[in-house]
Amino acid sequence: MTEPLQQPGLNSLSKSFEPAALEAHWGPEWEQRGYGVAGFRGTQAPQADAPAFSIQLPPPNVTGTLHMGHAFNQTIMDSLTRYHRMRGFNTAWIPGTDHAGIATQIVVERQLQAQNISRHDMGPTPAEARKNFVSKVWEWKEKSGNTITTQMRRMGDTVDWSREYFTMDPKLSKTVTETFVQLYKQGLIYRGKRLVNWDPVLQSAVSDLEVENEERNSFMWHIEYPFSDGPQTAADGTPLRGMHIATTRPETMLADGALCVHPEDERYQHLIGKLVDLPLCDRKIPIIADDFVDRAFGSGCVKITGAHDFNDYACSQRHNLPLITIFTLDAKINSNGPAAYQGMDRYECRKAVLKDLEAQGFLQKAVPHKNMVPVCARTGQVVEPMLTDQWFVAVNKVGAGDATGKSIAQKAIDAVHSGEVKFVPENWINTYNQWMNNIQDWCISRQLWWGHQIPAWYDEQGNVYVARDEAEAQAQAPGKTLRRDDDVLDTWYSSALVPFSTMGWGNDGEGTGATDDYNLYLPSSTLVTGYDIIFFWVARMIMMTTHFTGRVPFKHVYIHGLVRDAEGKKMSKSEGNVLDPVDLIDGIALAPLLDKRSEGLRKPETAPQVRKKTEKEFPQGIPAFGADALRFTFASLASLGRSINFDSKRCEGYRNFCNKLWNATRFVLMNCEGQDCGLAEHSTAECATGEYLSFSPADRWIVSLLQKAEAQVAQGFEDYRLDNVANTIYDFVWNEFCDWYLEIAKVQIQTGNDAQQRATRRTLIRTLETILRLSHPITPFITEELWQKVSVVAGRSGPSIAIAAYPVSQPERIDEAAIAHVTKLKQLVDACRNLRGEMGVSPSTKLPLYVVANTPAETAFVQASGPVLQAMAKLNEVRVFDDAAAWAAAAQASPVAVVGEARICLFMEVDVAAEKIRLGKEVTRLEGEIARANGKLSNEAFVAKAPPAVIEQERKRVADFAATVAKMRDQLAQLEKQG
Structure with a gap:
């Protein structure tokens, strides 16, 4: 393919830049020509003599649409890819989408709910219902699940669409199963009862990334726990009826295992080991000591509810306390609670517990308190720490037969420490190391139907058999009836494998991954991602890739900031401040923009404020900026900072840049073509x-x-x-x-x-x-x-x-001499323009320039530059004088500027008397401004209170006004000489 895609010619270049038509043509043309295909350099195969550049697209959720973070991230990746492709690298930008277990299941379940159908109703047996539901999800995915990849094409992303993957594709699923089996055989995957984030509506464990902390108005309830053997004496001798605690979740006290104080707290040291009665329950619990307690917070005594709080769980483990689960999986009180509360919803129970505590004299007070509440980002439900049976990866354990003698986590730590993986900017290494050095075993199971079902089977005695398929599991348990584990793997598990699962690892029957792509593109060159998923995705890719392949997944990790609105606030539908990248490309009228921003508000009552702010920001809606202007805006914001405040006005500036380039091309072609x-x-x-x-x-x-x-x-x-x-x-x-x-x-x-x-x-x-x-x-x-x-x-x-x-x-x-030449020329032009401004002369009025130079070389320079000076400084003549006196006589009272070895002036006939009056009035006005500014600066109260920037501004005003007054006095002196 050597022919150009389109014939040249000025006549085929429209008079104005209209991005929509260009984008509609070139995007499909690039894709049809295969320019994004890995290794493309004029052929469809990688070149043996070329270096490789590969990059993995952080796989967006299949349920999603392109948001500003995606567009920003992908602009960086596409720019890097195009740059390396043009430099002759074998480039591979690998695209894909994530099956997004929770998000996708929620989408399809809501569609069913609209028909009054539950996923459990989709078959006569649980197995049939699950099979039919999964089929429904696949059906939805084929119809609606490719929105974001379609939008990527609108951004001009030259990914290798021939390598596009979906994390539930058969090849990638095979890799998922293979890694699970190998980890289990190495003793690095186990099933156990641990505390996890639990969504009681979804009825599944959720990862920390799916949990957002919301500030809510609540109360801190102060409760007294009476001593079991009667009142005690405080350290200062005053009587104590019981221990005083404060909690925001009084319903969980039904599962308390102890009260805890700091071991060095003198107020309570003599009470350690005593028992207290647990109000509303027929149980006694001990007072223990642990240094995790903050002595300065509240009373310095806290309740320990090991099965429903992460800090308490750790404390319970240290002190061998009972772990009492008080909630069912849908957050209702179970049989471990007093009979009066069993079956109640958690918040219904809270009201009942508070009422009974008050009635029995245990509730001392309720203090208004702003509380950070963990909420599942997918469902909006308050998450409960829940003790459940889950599958875990033992990240700090050395696998059986591992010749390195290192755990999965240690291999990942070493990869960064050695420099095999480099972070840009480097300071993110500290964040990475902090997380990795304190890493806990990874919970990889989710109680969903959509996802990679865990490859484990159980016999009737509960023995587990991990295998690649049911036949292999049955071979391990001949003659036994097996049941497959219902859980699926955490989405982040399969995402952690994409550096090598997308390169064919695990599909050769041996788990070695010896494919051409694997050898050419692993490790990839660069990972581009936000700092918010360093642990959830970046660290896990490093852990899994180094463990299974012995290679790092990527050489560089470029951590960019997160896109926020113009005021620095997080973009969110719930806040009504989102911008859709496609709307910035195509434009959108005000009415549909208002409708978009009013949907999904967390607080519907804020809709009027959202609409008012939107109308102020976009009174006519958003104009069409085009993909190039949006990409240029994102590139200009891609610094090494933590966040990016996006202001759409910058798009307007870069749209103007595109216009400028378009018009410049028309000029060049007009003068060069033919x-x-x-x-x-x-x-x-x-x-x-x-x-x-x-x-x-x-x-x-x-x-x-x-x-x-x-x-x-x-x-x-x-x-x-x-x-x-x-x-x-x-x-x-x-x-x-x-x-x-x-x-x-x-x-x-x-x-x-x-x-x-x-x-x-x-x-x-x-x-x-x-x-x-x-x-x-x-x-x-x-x-x-x-x-x-x-x-x-x-x-x-x-x-x-x-x-x-x-x-x-x-x-x-x-050519430094040429640079110096044009620099001097620009100084002359700028000086002429400044003189024109001082004189208040219209740009359309052409004046003569009078010049006297101190050296022959300067004279020759001005004379040679005459035609350009005339054109660019709007002059009708450039006259160079040999004699300074003759120049001064000709210049009369015109303002003068010194440029290098020359003095210049723009000559204009003036009414001397009128000009003297005008200059005198202006001098008086400016002197008044100087006096006012100096008055502020001499005012001690002003100087003490004003910000430094304001004080500096006033000082600059004084200096600028004084310089202008000096010039005007010089002009007045010249006018006086003329009478």
């Missing part, structure tokens, strides 16, 4: 003498800056600083190429000889073509569209910019 652009081969003599190509200092200057920009961009990609990449490109294209070189080029084409015009056209078209390749990883759509026209004129055409060579800096082409 013209002699100096691309033909000519003799060395012709080139050396300037007969064929005569490059101006401005030509050499823009090429020099381009080399520097290319080096800065390369460094930005190397450092994972896409903000530096974006800012470098923006500054070079807008501030240097468009604002300065294009204007200079106009003059050179209009006034230069043939050799100068050829050189200017060559510089224009070649620089623009390079700009497009330089910008392509961040803004792929517009650069592809423009490159198809520009590249042919530049003599560098090919099938697509996506597989064109990425620009590489050539330091030998940097």
